[in-house]
Amino acid sequence: MFQMGLFLYIVAFVLLYILWQFKSLFFSSVRVLNPFHEDSRKTIREQVTDQKKRDEVLKNGFKPEKVPKDLDAIVIGSGIGGLSVAAILSKVGKKVLVLEQHDQAGGCCHTFIDKGYEFDVGIHYIGDMHTQSLSKTLLDQISDGQIEWEYLSEEFDTVLIKDKNKNEMKRFPIYANAERQKSHLKKLFPDEEAAIDKFYEKVVESSLAYQSAMMFKFLPLWLINIIDKLGFVSYFTNFFKLNEQTLKDVVDELTENQELRDVFSYCFGDYGTIPSKVGFPLQALLFHHFSEGASYPVGGASEIAHSIIPVIERGGGKVLVRAEVIKILADSNNVVNGVTVRHGKNETDVLAPLIISDAGVFNTFLKLLPPSISSQSRFKKFYQKERALTCLSLFVGLDASAEELEIPAKRNLWIFPKKDIDKPALLRISLGSSLSASAILLGAFSVLARIARGKTTMAIVTFTNYDWFEKWENKPCQRRGDDYEALKKTLGWKLIDQVIELYPKVKDHIDYVNVGSPLSNNFYIGSNRGEIYGLDHDKDRFSLHNFSELRPKTDVPGLFLTGQDVCSCGFVGALYGGLICAQQILGRNVMNDLIKLNKNIVIKEKKQ
Numbered sequence: 001m002f003q004m005g006l007f008l009y010i011v012a013f014v015l016l017y018i019l020w021q022f023k024s025l026f027f028s029s030v031r032v033l034n035p036f037h038e039d040s041r042k043t044i045r046e047q048v049t050d051q052k053k054r055d056e057v058l059k060n061g062f063k064p065e066k067v068p069k070d071l072d073a074i075v076i077g078s079g080i081g082g083l084s085v086a087a088i089l090s091k092v093g094k095k096v097l098v099l100e101q102h103d104q105a106g107g108c109c110h111t112f113i114d115k116g117y118e119f120d121v122g123i124h125y126i127g128d129m130h131t132q133s134l135s136k137t138l139l140d141q142i143s144d145g146q147i148e149w150e151y152l153s154e155e156f157d158t159v160l161i162k163d164k165n166k167n168e169m170k171r172f173p174i175y176a177n178a179e180r181q182k183s184h185l186k187k188l189f190p191d192e193e194a195a196i197d198k199f200y201e202k203v204v205e206s207s208l209a210y211q212s213a214m215m216f217k218f219l220p221l222w223l224i225n226i227i228d229k230l231g232f233v234s235y236f237t238n239f240f241k242l243n244e245q246t247l248k249d250v251v252d253e254l255t256e257n258q259e260l261r262d263v264f265s266y267c268f269g270d271y272g273t274i275p276s277k278v279g280f281p282l283q284a285l286l287f288h289h290f291s292e293g294a295s296y297p298v299g300g301a302s303e304i305a306h307s308i309i310p311v312i313e314r315g316g317g318k319v320l321v322r323a324e325v326i327k328i329l330a331d332s333n334n335v336v337n338g339v340t341v342r343h344g345k346n347e348t349d350v351l352a353p354l355i356i357s358d359a360g361v362f363n364t365f366l367k368l369l370p371p372s373i374s375s376q377s378r379f380k381k382f383y384q385k386e387r388a389l390t391c392l393s394l395f396v397g398l399d400a401s402a403e404e405l406e407i408p409a410k411r412n413l414w415i416f417p418k419k420d421i422d423k424p425a426l427l428r429i430s431l432g433s434s435l436s437a438s439a440i441l442l443g444a445f446s447v448l449a450r451i452a453r454g455k456t457t458m459a460i461v462t463f464t465n466y467d468w469f470e471k472w473e474n475k476p477c478q479r480r481g482d483d484y485e486a487l488k489k490t491l492g493w494k495l496i497d498q499v500i501e502l503y504p505k506v507k508d509h510i511d512y513v514n515v516g517s518p519l520s521n522n523f524y525i526g527s528n529r530g531e532i533y534g535l536d537h538d539k540d541r542f543s544l545h546n547f548s549e550l551r552p553k554t555d556v557p558g559l560f561l562t563g564q565d566v567c568s569c570g571f572v573g574a575l576y577g578g579l580i581c582a583q584q585i586l587g588r589n590v591m592n593d594l595i596k597l598n599k600n601i602v603i604k605e606k607k608q
């Protein structure tokens with residue numbers, strides 16, 4: 001029996017090896033160019049500050065005559081997931097049209113300017129960008145190397161947990177150096193040395209396991225079934241095993257100290273699934289991602305789209321906004337071959353042999369595909385899922401510098417109104433539509449303070465309830481009525497009051513306040529029920545079969561997915577969504593190409 005098992009294992013392995021190594025031979029008849037054959041970074045240009053000039057790139061409105069002829073692909077949505085796949089395809093000579101429903105490109109990377117302040121809506125901090133990591137090289141290669149990064153504070157996150165008994169805020173700094181972080185935690189929790197070591201061991205183990213799990217997004221699903229039936233999955237990766245425990249399971253097992261448990265779990269707001277629902281490896285990935293600190297794009301998040309769009313357009317492609325895709329078109333064999341675009345009052349059909357959606361699983365399957373196709377798709381179980389958490393975003397403009405305000409700049413604050421951070425969030429969800437005064441205080445929220453020309457902007461984000469806003473769902477943006485505005489104001493000021501409690505000087509410098517509700521998310525980033533990170537990141541999503549099925553190549557011929565629903569949310573998660581989407585479209589191991597280029601760049605820079 002043992003020998004038989006071993007034999008099958010070897011056969012399976014060989015098969016896998018062949019498929020993996022020679023994928024491009026099996027899946028593509030033409031030789032595909034290497035998009036990363038040379039380092040395409042250019043000397044950094046001076047940043048364009050003239051808003052009109054920036055808008056020419058970011059706000060190019062749709063007109064039928066602007067659509068290039070003989071398109072190779074259409075990308076629905078201009079988030080980083082859409083822009084990255086479009087740019088990689090452009091680098092191998094494909095002509096790609098990116099269509100964005102909003103009036104500017106960038107998705108969660110767009111910014112808005114109002115009354116002299118500029119706010120970013122969905123980028124506060126990104127890991128891996130201050131060294132020449134693989135992610136940095138990927139972004140460099142699709143942006144001509146034009147995006148510069150500002151490193152945040154060494155203490156890039158601060159966790160504040162209210163101690164009800166003593167009526168004080170306990171402060172737990174998070175440092176950009178895992179060793180420093182560990183020794184600091186050991187000082188704060190002297191009896192918990194073993195738990196702290198074990199936690200960080202598991203963080204490293206899980207992030208390595210994630211890398212080896214990636215192959216399951218590429219292997220044929222039938223082969224994955226066989227590997228699973230034979231019980232061989234664990235020979236390839238222990239990711240799925242690790243994913244059987246939730247974050248809460250793990251931290252509860254490690255320690256009885258609730259404060260330490262909370263510090264281990266504090267940043268679940270970055271993927272929006274509470275500790276008792278998320279698999280441990282996702283939190284581990286996030287810890288790993290920020291293990292050397294975080295950065296922010298110089299000039300703001302809009303620099304990202306502003307630097308990538310020229311790469312797409314140089315290849316003959318275009319990025320057009322005010323172009324809502326309302327339908328994905330298919331021929332009589334159910335092969336998708338185009339989209340219907342609504343621009344103003346007009347509608348235009350645009351055709352292309354490949355349709356790539358960055359609009360997420362819900363939009364793509366529930367709104368855009370003909371029901372006769374989507375109802376037959378394996379994605380049904382995903383688009384029927386409950387929506388993930390939604391948020392309230394508060395944008396505050398302060399007419400003083402961070403020093404004057406005595407607030408820590410260049411870092412996030414995570415403020416928890418009480419211990420056991422998993423419970424408040426649950427309570428918040430079960431509150432239903434009853435708006436109690438303390439409800440908003442129960443979620444977690446982060447504050448990012450950024451300095452700009454003697455002024456300071458602050459973005460405050462907290463989870464909220466979609467139900468509270470649902471009744472205005474179908475009312476037009478900016479015209480939802482006084483009661484809607486009143487609700488936003490009430491909630492917004494509850495958040496500001498919390499900030500003032502911590503930083504009293506803020507009170508006299510509030511110059512601008514704008515509240516983004518879950519309905520704003522629907523309007524500006526095209527979510528369905530205000531969800532901010534696409535599909536829920538619960539542990540079910542990362543189980544073997546679900547993880548494998550959530551891949552760019554769909555079961556609808558001609559249709560691919562990119563962005564945060566493919567791997568995970570987060571800027572870098574969605575960026576890689578674009579890379580593996582390009583990989584599956586081209587049938588070439590572009591990940592390998594990228595790794596090789598990255599190695600060369602690192603070696604070259606060491607020599608200099």
Ligand SMILES: Cc1cc2nc3c(=O)[nH]c(=O)nc-3n(C[C@H](O)[C@H](O)[C@H](O)COP(=O)(O)OP(=O)(O)OC[C@H]3O[C@@H](n4cnc5c(N)ncnc54)[C@H](O)[C@@H]3O)c2cc1C
Nearest residue numbers: 077079080081101107108124125325526563564570571574
């Ligand atoms: C409040 C907030 C804070 C965040 N903070 C961080 C952070 O600090 N660090 C980090 O790494 N990540 C952060 N994220 C997450 C990160 O921004 C996202 O996970 C990532 O940018 C998603 O990229 P995407 O391309 O998948 O989707 P998106 O950026 O959402 O892009 C999808 C695009 O598709 C468009 N679209 C949808 N439907 C249509 C249609 N029918 N026709 C045309 N266009 C359509 C949308 O308008 C949108 O522009 C944050 C997110 C939010 C919401």
Ligand SMILES: *[C@@H]1O[C@H](CO)[C@@H](O)[C@H](O)[C@H]1NC(C)=O
Nearest residue numbers: 062063064343344345346347
């Ligand atoms: C809609 O079509 C009409 C007639 O072709 C044209 O004049 C108008 O500019 C179009 N509007 C938009 C927003 O494209």
Ligand SMILES: *[C@@H]1O[C@H](CO)[C@@H](O)[C@H](O)[C@H]1NC(C)=O
Nearest residue numbers: 381382385539540541543546
């Ligand atoms: C896969 O996802 C579906 C839809 O969310 C869920 O019902 C199912 O339980 C998941 N499977 C596993 C093994 O977690």
